[in-house]
Amino acid sequence: MSLAIELVGITKRYPGVIANDRINLAVREGEIHAVVGENGAGKSTLMKILYGMIPPDEGEIRIRGEATGMSSARDAIEAGIGMVHQHFMLAEQMTVLENVILGAEPRQGLKIDFEQARRRIVEISGEGALDADQMVEELSVGEKQRVEIAKVLFRGAQILILDEPTAVLVPQEVEELFVSLRELRERGVTIIFISHKLDEVLEIADSITVIRAGRTVATADPRRISTRDLAELMVGAELPTAETRLSTVTDQVLLQAEGVGTLSEDEDRWVIEDISLRIHRGEVLGIAGVEGNGQRELVDILMGLRPADSGRVLLGGEDITGMSTLRRREAGIGLIPADRHGRGLLLVSPLWENAMLGYQSQPPFTRGWLVDGVGARRRTEDVVDQFDVRTPGVEVKIHALSGGNQQKLLVGKEMLATPQVLLASHPTRGIDVGAQAAVWESIRAARAEGLGVLLISADLDELIGLSDTLMVILRGRLVATLDPGQVTPAELGSYMTGASQ
Amino acid sequence: MRANRRLVYAVVSSGLAIVFALLVSAVILAVSGNNPFEAYGQMFEYGVRVDSLASAVNRAVPLYFSAMAVALGFKMGLFNIGVEGQYRIAVLIAAAVGAAIALPGPLHVLAIILTAMAVGAAWSGFAGYLKVKRGVHEVISTIMLNYVATGMGAFLLANWLRQENPPGDLVIKTPEIPESGRLPSLNQVLEWVGLDPGRVNLYGMAVLAVVAGFGFHVLINHTRFGFELRASGASAGAARTAGIDPGRMVVLTMVISGAIAGLVGMAHLLGFFHRYTIDFPTMLGFTGIAVALLGRNHPVGMAAGALLFGWFDRATQILDLRGIPKEIVFILQGVILLSVVVAYAVVEVRIRAAESRAVTGALRPGAEEES
Ligand SMILES: Nc1ncnc2c1ncn2[C@@H]1O[C@H](COP(=O)(O)OP(=O)(O)OP(=O)(O)O)[C@@H](O)[C@H]1O
Ligand SMILES: [Mg+2]
Numbered sequence: 066m067s068l069a070i071e072l073v074g075i076t077k078r079y080p081g082v083i084a085n086d087r088i089n090l091a092v093r094e095g096e097i098h099a100v101v102g103e104n105g106a107g108k109s110t111l112m113k114i115l116y117g118m119i120p121p122d123e124g125e126i127r128i129r130g131e132a133t134g135m136s137s138a139r140d141a142i143e144a145g146i147g148m149v150h151q152h153f154m155l156a157e158q159m160t161v162l163e164n165v166i167l168g169a170e171p172r173q174g175l176k177i178d179f180e181q182a183r184r185r186i187v188e189i190s191g192e193g194a195l196d197a198d199q200m201v202e203e204l205s206v207g208e209k210q211r212v213e214i215a216k217v218l219f220r221g222a223q224i225l226i227l228d229e230p231t232a233v234l235v236p237q238e239v240e241e242l243f244v245s246l247r248e249l250r251e252r253g254v255t256i257i258f259i260s261h262k263l264d265e266v267l268e269i270a271d272s273i274t275v276i277r278a279g280r281t282v283a284t285a286d287p288r289r290i291s292t293r294d295l296a297e298l299m300v301g302a303e304l305p306t307a308e309t310r311l312s313t314v315t316d317q318v319l320l321q322a323e324g325v326g327t328l329s330e331d332e333d334r335w336v337i338e339d340i341s342l343r344i345h346r347g348e349v350l351g352i353a354g355v356e357g358n359g360q361r362e363l364v365d366i367l368m369g370l371r372p373a374d375s376g377r378v379l380l381g382g383e384d385i386t387g388m389s390t391l392r393r394r395e396a397g398i399g400l401i402p403a404d405r406h407g408r409g410l411l412l413v414s415p416l417w418e419n420a421m422l423g424y425q426s427q428p429p430f431t432r433g434w435l436v437d438g439v440g441a442r443r444r445t446e447d448v449v450d451q452f453d454v455r456t457p458g459v460e461v462k463i464h465a466l467s468g469g470n471q472q473k474l475l476v477g478k479e480m481l482a483t484p485q486v487l488l489a490s491h492p493t494r495g496i497d498v499g500a501q502a503a504v505w506e507s508i509r510a511a512r513a514e515g516l517g518v519l520l521i522s523a524d525l526d527e528l529i530g531l532s533d534t535l536m537v538i539l540r541g542r543l544v545a546t547l548d549p550g551q552v553t554p555a556e557l558g559s560y561m562t563g564a565s566q
Numbered sequence: 567m568r569a570n571r572r573l574v575y576a577v578v579s580s581g582l583a584i585v586f587a588l589l590v591s592a593v594i595l596a597v598s599g600n601n602p603f604e605a606y607g608q609m610f611e612y613g614v615r616v617d618s619l620a621s622a623v624n625r626a627v628p629l630y631f632s633a634m635a636v637a638l639g640f641k642m643g644l645f646n647i648g649v650e651g652q653y654r655i656a657v658l659i660a661a662a663v664g665a666a667i668a669l670p671g672p673l674h675v676l677a678i679i680l681t682a683m684a685v686g687a688a689w690s691g692f693a694g695y696l697k698v699k700r701g702v703h704e705v706i707s708t709i710m711l712n713y714v715a716t717g718m719g720a721f722l723l724a725n726w727l728r729q730e731n732p733p734g735d736l737v738i739k740t741p742e743i744p745e746s747g748r749l750p751s752l753n754q755v756l757e758w759v760g761l762d763p764g765r766v767n768l769y770g771m772a773v774l775a776v777v778a779g780f781g782f783h784v785l786i787n788h789t790r791f792g793f794e795l796r797a798s799g800a801s802a803g804a805a806r807t808a809g810i811d812p813g814r815m816v817v818l819t820m821v822i823s824g825a826i827a828g829l830v831g832m833a834h835l836l837g838f839f840h841r842y843t844i845d846f847p848t849m850l851g852f853t854g855i856a857v858a859l860l861g862r863n864h865p866v867g868m869a870a871g872a873l874l875f876g877w878f879d880r881a882t883q884i885l886d887l888r889g890i891p892k893e894i895v896f897i898l899q900g901v902i903l904l905s906v907v908v909a910y911a912v913v914e915v916r917i918r919a920a921e922s923r924a925v926t927g928a929l930r931p932g933a934e935e936e937s
Contacts, residue, residue, distance in 0.1 A: 370807060391809030400807065408807040411800040422797060423808040431790045438788070 068130065069094040069224055069255040070115065075124035077110050079465060081457030084110040085121070086279035092224075094129075097246060097256045099266045099287070102276035103300045103497040104469025105455040108259050109151075111276070112226050115257075116148040117141035128224075147217030148226040151233075151468060151495070152406050153209050155201045155216075162186065162197040165216045182219075189218045190245070206356040207238035211245070224255045229468070231260055232494050235355050235523045236558050243269050261469070261497050262524075263292040275299055300499035311513075313347035314533050318382070319517040320344045320398070320486045325366050325376035326541075337362045337541040339375070344486055344517040349508070351520045351532030351549065353561050359541035360521045361403060364488050367519070368400055369393050380486070394423055399484030401475055401492050403521070409475050412464040416456060417445040419463045420478040427482075444481065452477035452507075453500060468495045473504070480507050487511075490521040505531060525554040539563050576867070579912070580860075583905035584874075590905075591898045600890050608888060613881030620756070620763035626876030627775045627833040628653075628847070630869055632854025634782050635686075635827040637863035639704075641786060642799035642819055648693060648708025649827040650851025651715030656685040657831030658719050658740070661842035662727040664835075665741040674747040675836060682828035682835075689715065690824025691817060698813040704820070712851075723842065739843035749836035771833035778829070779865040785822075795819060827851065 070092040077085040084107045092098040100108050114121045117140050126133050128144050141148075155164050162179065165186055170177045183197055195211055204212065210230060217225060231239045246256055246269060260266050266273060266287065273285040275298045283298050326338040337359035344350050354360055365371035367378060369390040377386045380396055388396075400423065402408040410419055421430040421441050429440030445459040452473045456466055463471055472495050479487060492508070493501045508518060508531060522528045528535065529549045537545040537560040545560050592602035612618055632649050639646035660682035669677055693711055696702040729741040749770035756763055786792040798805040798815045806812055830850050839846060857875055861868030878898060886892040 368807075389809065389811065390807070391811070394809050402807055404803075407801070407803045409804060411797055411804055414796070414800060418793065418797075421793065422804060425790055425793055425797075425808065425810075431793075434789050434791070436788050436790060436793055 067094050068092065069096075069128070070257075071127040071130075072111070072115065073125045073127065075111060075114055075121045075126075077107075077114060077119065077121050081461065083279050085114070085124075087124070088276065088279065089281050090274055092255060092257060093272070095250060095253050095255055096271040097250055097258055097269055099258045099260065099270035099273045100276060101260065101263070101266055101273060101295065101299055104473070104495075104500060105467040106276040106299075107279040107467075108276055109228055109467060112148065112228055112257065112259065115141070116146055116226060118148075142220050142222070145221060145223040146226065147220060147222030147224070149210070149213040149217060149228065149230060151229040153213055155209060155212060157202040158200070160198050160200055161195050161204070161212050161215075164201055164212055165197075165219050167216075169220050185219060186215060190215045194245075204357075205238075206233045207241060210234070210238075210242065214245070218249075218254075223253070224257070225249065226257045228259045229261070229495055230258070231262060231265055233356060233491075233523060235561060236525060236554065237562055238355065239265060261495065261501075263295050263498065266295070267292060296498050300497060312533060313513050313515075315346040315348075315515075317346040318343045319346055319380065320367065320519070321379040322363075322367065323377045323379065325363075325373045325378060327362050327366060327371055328374045335374075335541055337366075337538075340538075340541075340543055341376075342519075342536065342543065344519055346515045346517055347512055348533045349512055349518040349520050349531050351522070351528040351535045352538050353525070353528050353535060353547075353557055354521075354538035355561050356403075356523060358538050360490065360538060362541070363538070364400070364403075364490060364519070364521070367488055368398065391426060395426060397485035399423075399479040399482060399487040401479055401487070401489040403490035403494075405472060405475055405494075410463055410471060413462050416449070416454075416459040416461055416463055416466075416474060417442045419474060420445040420448055420459075424478070424482055445478075448474060448477035448481055451481070453503065469497055469500065472496050473500055476504055476507075480511060483511070484516070486517045486519070488519045488521075491523060492520070493522075493524065493527060501527075525557055529554065529557065537561055576862070579909040580870075583909040586905040586909070587898060587901040590901045591894060594897055595890070595894060598891070598894075605885055605888075605890055605894075608884050609881040612884040613877060616756075616761050617764040617766040618880050619877075620753075620766045620768045622873060622877040622880045623772055624766070624769045624833065624837070624876070625879045626869075626872040627769055627771050628830045628850045629853055629857050629875055630775050630872040631778065631826055631829040631832075632850050633857035633861060633868040633872060634778065634865070635823045635830070636855050636858040637861075637868060638782070638786075638795075638823045638826065639819060640799075640858060640863050642795045642815060643802075644816065644819055644823075645705045646690060646693075646708055646820065646823045646827075647705055647855070648690060648711050648715075648851070649823075649830065649854050650849070651708070651712035652686040652689045652824050652827035653682075653830035653851055654846075654848070655689055655715040655719050656682040656828035657835050657846065658723060658727065658842045659685045660828075660831070661740045661743065661835055661839075662722075664743040664747045665729075665841065668744070669746065671746050674744075675749055678743070678747055678836065679829070679832055682832055683825040684828070686828025687821045687825040690827060691821040694817040694820030697820075698816050704816075723844070727842075737843055737845070740841045743835075743840045747836070748840055749832075751837060767837060769833045769837035771829075771837060774829070775833075775869075778826070779869055783865045791818070830854070 068091055070090070072088060072090040075085050075088045076083070088107065088111055090111065102108050113119045115126060117137050133144060156167065162182060166182045171181045172178060186195060186197055190211060195215060201209065201212060230242060234242060249256060258270060270287045273287055274281060275283040275285060277299065285295065285298065321343045323341055324339050326335050326340065329336050340363060342350060352360060362371060366373045369388055373386055377384055379385065380398070385393060406412065411422060424430050429437060429444050431437055442459050448454065449456060449459060454473045454477065455470050463474065476492050493504050496504060512518060520528065520531060529552060532549045535547040535549045535552065536543050537547065539561065547557065595602040595605055632653065635649045636646055660678045663681045664678040667677060689711060693704050693707040696707045697704050723738055723740065727740050728738050751767035752770055752772060753763055753768055756768060786795070794805065794810045794815060797808065798810055798812060802812060834847055853875060857868055857871040860871035882892060882894065885894060
């Protein structure tokens with residue numbers, strides 16, 4: 066079969082690191098090709114090079130056998146390449162239709178030909194898959210992703226790059242995504258797929274390339290390799306399991322919500338309604354749910370980022386409903402936000418300032434009104450060491466780190482701050498299997514010391530494995546409480562979509 | 567080491583920009599029928615005289631304060647376009663207060679300075695309040711407040727704060743501030759090192775400007791407030807999640823920015839005019855925006871930018887005397903600004919490429935070992 070893409074000897078250097086070191090990659094026409102590798106291996110960099118977003122220092126890109134000198138995403142689009150980034154790039158305040166055609170509007174004279182656009186969207190994503198007139202902000206994550214893909218295909222892409230598309234999806238959504246990817250493959254679209262979830266990789270991919278430390282180390286046949294061997298190839302480590310062994314739950318309530326709810330912006334409906342929960346000392350309380358069912362609002366209320374329109378929040382028995390976010394942090398509530406770029410990081414600031422964010426009123430980061438540069442850097446170095454953040458140093462700006470390494474810093478800084486309660490949304494999102502084990506281990510260790518955790522995750526194995534108690538959130542309400550020792554991922558999944566109630 | 571390289575590039579790019587600006591201005595001079603070499607020669611000759619240099623510093627001091635006031639807002643993405651109004655209303659009221667009170671030496675000066683800072687802070691803080699409580703964008707409110715400041719200043723001066731002039735004196739002005747409320751010049755210091763600035767009095771406020779520049783650096787880079795300020799500018803969402811109250815930051819930043827803006831008029835007031843008159847220098851607030859851009863909001867960069875603007879301002883005076891339109895200087899300033907912005911962007915790309923090449927040689931063997 067002929068090659069759709071051939072990357073030969075691609076090298077990309079950044080200050081202090083070689084992100085891609087003479088990488089080779091060959092992708093056959095019409096296949097789904099997975100690229101795997103640990104955090105910082107160079108996957109995203111390679112894809113951005115292929116997509117023309119960043120120029121390689123050395124090497125050649127051949128599309129269907131022809132060498133190309135792509136220097137911008139525009140060139141890539143012309144060559145029929147489209148990319149869906151892990152962080153969605155959609156205009157929330159526009160409709161699906163507007164988002165899809167933005168910048169590539171079909172015209173009739175000077176007017177935009179909306180009818181033609183509509184027809185093409187249906188052609189691309191199938192009848193009824195997307196409502197062209199819905200506002201993007203109302204969509205679930207899975208739907209947003211469909212819009213992103215439609216957007217790329219609308220521009221005529223024959224080669225589709227998906228960088229960690231499943232990190233934000235729950236299993237049902239992953240299945241739906243895979244169905245549409247297989248359909249695309251039928252139509253002859255070539256797909257490159259990046260993921261840290263190895264069982265998914267084995268399920269969907271026709272072939273696999275493994276990257277390690279900027280080099281191509283192996284190509285594998287998914288029919289002949291196990292996830293264990295694949296993990297071995299990637300990180301040289303065993304696959305972790307998210308299993309909580311001994312229960313450390315006490316009967317001391319740390320954080321408690323009593324009938325909290327919050328109204329939508331126009332105050333005509335409850336975004337979350339009448340939520341009551343208790344997080345005990347030494348307990349991990351897992352919240353299962355499809356993203357967009359009120360998880361974010363729940364965390365925001367607990368953290369004081371959004372007012373509660375009903376109910377109360379208590380910390381150690383004290384009413385903190387009206388307390389500011391800063392006071393809550395000082396009182397020992399830690400937070401790992403779901404949206405790390407929008408709410409967790411200062412992308413152009415050095416690592417140590419990012420570690421300080423949220424703890425700027427506490428030692429070792431500040432002393433009174435002054436920043437303690439020495440203390441802050443030392444603490445950040447500890448985070449880097451203990452959580453294996455791959456970085457040339459703590460002065461490096463955090464945007465220069467790979468996605469997974471950024472996440473490790475976010476998690477590590479919270480863990481080292483030893484909060485009483487941790488509100489963790491997708492703590493291992495984008496983290497490779499090796500580092501995932503380390504994060505789980507540190508959560509377990511802290512839990513044994515008495516940490517209470519609210520765990521929100523799209524990864525059902527993580528939820529079931531780490532939680533002492535599991536609750537399901539659906540359309541803003543807690544609809545079920547389950548025993549993680551009994552429930553299977555399949556059952557949990559049907560609760561999450563409301564199929565079983 | 568990397569910081570050093572950045573500095574070199576910043577200086578080189580600014581230098582290139584100035585050369586470029588001079589070339590463009592030369593063309594403009596030539597087209598308008600003047601000999602550019604002659605004009606530049608005269609400017610240079612006049613500009614390097616000791617009195618001209620002292621005067622350049624005098625002109626730079628207010629611009630420096632003005633630039634810092636603007637830069638503080640820039641750091642968190644706030645556009646305080648109102649420095650102009652803030653300093654003018656501040657200097658008027660401070661002048662009136664200074665003339666009305668009697669205090670011993672340093673205290674008198676201090677009282678005037680604090681009054682100016684308080685007025686500037688209040689004027690600017692009001693814009694911050696409007697943004698937080700009423701959602702009025704600060705660009706709109708500060709521009710509007712500039713008009714209000716001008717109008718109100720004129721009204722206050724004409725009706726309440728002016729002195730009774732002797733017959734024949736038509737200049738409207740506040741009463742003169744007594745000797746105790748003036749800042750001595752630094753000419754004495756110049757004489758000690760053997761320099762004679764002639765009739766120019768080097769403003770004492772220059773010392774405070776240096777102190778303030780240092781303070782600005784500490785505030786931005788070494789205090790919690792500075793961190794919160796930069797965090798808010800870098801990502802409003804992340805700052806809020808970290809417990810930084812955006813409304814509080816807006817008001818606080820506008821207040822501090824306004825307090826610095828209050829200092830803009832002090833050099834001229836305490837060192838030369840000793841009263842507010844209708845011909846008190848204007849436009850210092852707007853020029854400060856240009857200086858902040860030129861100096862990239864950095865205390866040293868802005869000092870250099872302010873001195874440059876001050877020097878051109880002084881040096882081009884000679885052109886006027888020799889019959890060359892003084893408007894050339896405005897064109898020159900505009901061109902410098904534009905070319906610095908462009909040159910910096912170009913050089914930035916080069917730095918990245920150079921840095922990337924520089925590390926590779928050192929890194930290749932290391933990378934081999936790792937795999
Ligand atoms: N803009 C940049 N400046 C400097 N270094 C960078 C930059 N972008 C990436 N890097 C470095 O290049 C290496 C590869 O990063 P890349 O994002 O490609 O990793 P990745 O394989 O996608 O990892 P992850 O699984 O964590 O997303 C990392 O060491 C990273 O620190
Ligand atoms: Mg990546």
